[in-house]
Amino acid sequence: MINELLKEGALILILASGVRLATPYLFAALGEMIGQRSGVLNLGVDGTMMLSAFTAFYVTFASGSLALGVLVGVLTGGLMGLIMAVVSVTMRAEQGISGIGLHLFGLGMSNLLFRLSLGAISTVEGFRPLSVPILSDLPVIGAVFFRHNVLVYLAFVLVPVAWVVLFRTPLGLKIRAVGENPQAADTLGVSVTGIRYLCVIIGGMMSGLAGTYLSIGLNNMYVDNITNGMGWIAVALVYFGRWHPWGVLAGSLLFSVVNALQIWVQVRGIAIPYEFAVMMPYVLTIVALAFAVRRAQQPAALSKPYERAEA
Amino acid sequence: MKLSPSRWRDTVVGILIPIGAVAGALLAGVLILVLAGVNPVKAYGPLLIGPFANLYGIAQTITKATPLLLVGLGICIGFRGGVINIGGEGQIVAGALFTTWVGLQLRSLPGIVLIPLLLLTGFIGGALWGAVPGILKARLNASEILSTIMMNLIAAQGVSFLLRGPMIDPAEIAYGTGFPQSEALTEWAWLPRVIPRTTVHLGAIIALVMAVLVYVFLWRTTIGYRVRAVGYSKDASRYAGINVARYAVLAMLLSGGLAGLAGAVEVMGIHHRLLDGVSAGYGFTGIVAGLFGKLHPIGVIPASFLFGALLVGADKMQRAVGVSPGIVYALQGLVVLFVVSSDLWVRRRSARRVEGGGEELVND
Amino acid sequence: MQKYAMFMFSVLLVAALLVACAPPTPVAPEKVRVALILPSTIDDLAWSQSMYEGVKAVQAELGEDRMEVTVTENLWNPVDAAAAIRDFAEQGYHLIIAHGAQYQNSLFEIAPDFPDTSFAYGTSFKTGDNIFAYDPQAQEGGYLLGIIAGMMTKTNKIGVVGPVEAGDAVKYNYGFVQGVASVNPDAEVSVTYTGSFGDTAGAGEMAKTHMDNGADFLTGTAQQAVGAIQAAKERGVPWLGSDMDQSVVWPDTVMAAQVYNWKEVVRRMVDARVEGKKGGEHLSLSFANGRLSLHFNDRFNIPADVKAKVETTLQAIKDGSLVVPLPSE
Structure with missing residues (x-):
């Protein structure tokens, strides 16, 4: 098996498949990370992804325009983020339950709207792979990273963007301040509410992109429960990445490459019970997290609603 | 405990506000129903009255509430101890697996011995499955949110493996149908039905007893006090000489154990064997029940009953008007969002009364 | 007291007899x-x-x-x-x-x-x-579809995208593998499972990996299969379906299907x-009792010898001269 794996071809295929699989996690986990950095835990990722997957698919199906599909998918995610922000920031509700409520709402609405509008599985011409000139001809790296569709590139580009915004801009400083010590940030004139709304809505939009990618970038169709629990894994990957874009990237890639590897192991007919193959990414993610050295703590104000002390 | 008039008023308001929130959610739900072309009056009848209309409705609600209560109690201990246990699904499966496996080995024991033994086995199964993330968190600072989510998925695959191989009912192989389920447990191991001809089984009473026990544990024992102290402030607890890591593991262990017990009573009271998907989402819904109950063991009792009623009523609504299953989830989501938002007004009232908030610490 | 009881008893007895002897009410065409x-x-x-x-x-x-x-x-x-x-x-x-x-x-x-x-x-x-x-008896259709794949494959690699190894899926896959082997012992059938009934994206990725590995025929079961069919469509690889004829949605991809009637x-x-x-x-x-059937998609040119082989095998299954065994047998 090892010999087979070391053949360049096999490895490239596995890595390329891992990159495709990592994309939805990357979008959703980066978005969730931004929200959590501002102090809001949003467990509604999975439901948001489903609803956006549907709206993006439907608009693409009806209009034939992929761009419009993406736009509507992102807006749907933003709207779900807005609901979460109203409930958890303005109403200061318990964030864990709010997120589960949002998830149920998204799960239900996606099924209902699908039933009302299409009612049967249909397909669209989704995003086609777009080779990046020059880069796609690079050995190994070209095939692994540069022969995907535009949404995949976008997901990976968003990693450094998130890093720059969070750690190199005044806005990022404010976000982190609100997540660590909202009282202090408030005293310094930062609008805790405003920042949290912004971050939760952006987080929702990113979940929306994740769902959009599933329906018009990867599967090119919409089916009920299209995420099959991906949103929950994306939340887990934020903890894996310890609230850092590069960590989230590492987690998403690790999880997805191992997943691609287990698929390949099965396809090659290597005799282990398939359940153990399917478990591989779950087990390895736990193991990798346990032995990661960094000891970053979660944002101090995470999941704590902020209430300005009445003077 | 004597209640002053102002406290009475708070209690009444504390009940009225969530009810108002449910009404608000259903009002918002009218939009969805109209969109789906359903007459809201026809839909809401079964939703609201169905779960209480007759003995079977109530029985269905109690059946649903039983695992929710047990998982919700586990959530109380976990969250109070500062660990966020999202691993209920996996722990239910582990408890169900342990119970079934041991139950199939000990067929000849009489019920009076077998039933307590199997309940304990289920508890241990869930506790062990919960202990893994607990230890990883305590020793290696690995987030329990991540590890519990992953452990859920691992448990599902593990049981799937056992049920198609080592534990499959030999009859399924003999007849070539191959459905992944274990052999049935001996009738000695079945929990007696509390209400005849319904699915309400002894597990409901066990769950109520556990609620009292968890209350006593958390508020009347030193260990329970320390669990809460660790959850309230790790630093202060450490300063007070409490072994923070040990209590975090303990909280996770007990939390998992209660979910495992839920798995055990589901097997012994309902299925009488192990099936794929035995956790049925209770591990997640139980979190909502626990949090709705304000993480108070006694509060979780009505919370799980009402949430059970919502689930039962929603299914009845789907059958009565033939709506898409999505409406059921969408309405549940709305109810959760509205109720959790309405909490603001409840808290404002009690905050005005408590002033300073000292009482909250002792008695919340 | 005793008299009263006797009286009641006889009344009940008479009533019961009357009910029992009443002519059966004609059965109205029941809805x-x-x-x-x-x-x-x-x-x-x-x-x-x-x-x-x-x-x-x-x-x-x-x-x-x-x-x-x-x-x-x-x-x-x-x-x-x-x-x-x-x-x-x-x-x-x-x-x-x-x-x-x-x-x-x-x-x-x-x-x-x-x-x-x-x-x-x-x-x-x-x-x-x-x-x-x-x-x-899903293994019967699996066997017939296996014959198609086994005779028509050029790469001698065939992929199966299964959900969970249980029930129908096991029977179907087992029959399929035997069907392929009966006509083409050199062909490699790789049977894989996503581990879930609903993992559409996983099924799609699994299908792509099979195709990357050289598979030129794919099959699979359960609702997750749609992800794999769509992936097959995008690379022009034919699919053999089960449960339903999915060629309604994928007319150029689903070559044949076993349909549950x-x-x-x-x-x-x-x-x-x-x-x-x-x-x-x-x-x-089963095929013998007509509750299973095989649908061919007319858009595909299935060679005559393949069709003939499927037909004779189908007859053999129907008349009982060929019994497709199950894993347990």
């Missing part, structure tokens, strides 16, 4: 009320949808005035399904179809309380006085009630 409980949805292009369409087809045959159909979906959980089964029984439905093997316990618990109601479920073999069990099964149960049988029958779906 059959059928309730269907589905683990997934009516549009899953697999297990649940195939049954839904079967029930609807019987309704179309009998007419809506003679058959009423109520469907409830997404009830994978046996506890929720049990509540639905009891509700439907109390509402006086005549035939309650709980479409999954996981409902077995619930049915056997509830059915005795409603002796006039018929219940049905499957895949299973265990019947009761008023319980039908049905059981598709639930209509025949539902019709048999409805007729059995008229005969006075409320259950107790084990209804197998």
